[in-house]
Amino acid sequence: xxxxxxxxxxxxxxxxxxxxxxxxxxxxxxxxxxxxxxxxxxxxxxxxxxxxxxxxxxxxxxxxxxxxxxxxxxxxxxxxxxxxxxxxxxxxxxxxxxxxxxxxxxxxxxxxxxxxxxxxxxxxxxxxxxxxxxxxxxxxxxxxxxxxxxxxxxxxxxxxxxxxxxxxxxxxxxxxxxxxxxxxxxxxxxxxxxxxxxxxxxxxxxxxxxx
Numbered sequence: 001x002x003x004x005x006x007x008x009x010x011x012x013x014x015x016x017x018x019x020x021x022x023x024x025x026x027x028x029x030x031x032x033x034x035x036x037x038x039x040x041x042x043x044x045x046x047x048x049x050x051x052x053x054x055x056x057x058x059x060x061x062x063x064x065x066x067x068x069x070x071x072x073x074x075x076x077x078x079x080x081x082x083x084x085x086x087x088x089x090x091x092x093x094x095x096x097x098x099x100x101x102x103x104x105x106x107x108x109x110x111x112x113x114x115x116x117x118x119x120x121x122x123x124x125x126x127x128x129x130x131x132x133x134x135x136x137x138x139x140x141x142x143x144x145x146x147x148x149x150x151x152x153x154x155x156x157x158x159x160x161x162x163x164x165x166x167x168x169x170x171x172x173x174x175x176x177x178x179x180x181x182x183x184x185x186x187x188x189x190x191x192x193x194x195x196x197x198x199x200x201x202x203x204x205x206x207x208x209x210x211x
Contacts (some may be wrong), residue, residue: 028182032204033110042079047150063091103196123205152176174211
């Protein structure tokens, strides 16, 4: 398979998906975004594990940033994103069919400058540049049972939620931080006339801490 750039992603991708999740600590691949001098880079797999060609993802969609419409192009193992306004967060989503009845829906965000969600399933900082994050589903806050953190320094941990459902992260090391969680949604999704009843969602938020 190869990446297909589309907008909107899929007309009925979330049809029938209810607001009910089962969060799992089991390892799952994910998609994350890293900043770059000329924009950003989309990667797939795991920061602290095996990498996968991002170009094999299905229907990659970049969200508009104000009036700007970033573009992505496959470049080897990654997808390079251009047209990103300076200082703005970058968001992308894609899906992957894992099995006959199993669908993984990836939603990735680079940056922690903006405090509003623009993806269906998104970790959002409670204040610009802050270290406390709220999980949002369809614009409403939900409580995650965990958030996993991996860093380019090789340090990782699992965050437990605060009483209000948010998670707070210490950033003791400079480098790239990737926050990730995976949940199974109750309900179904339909793509190109095929219905999937095992629907999973993975959200990532990544940012860099400077020395």
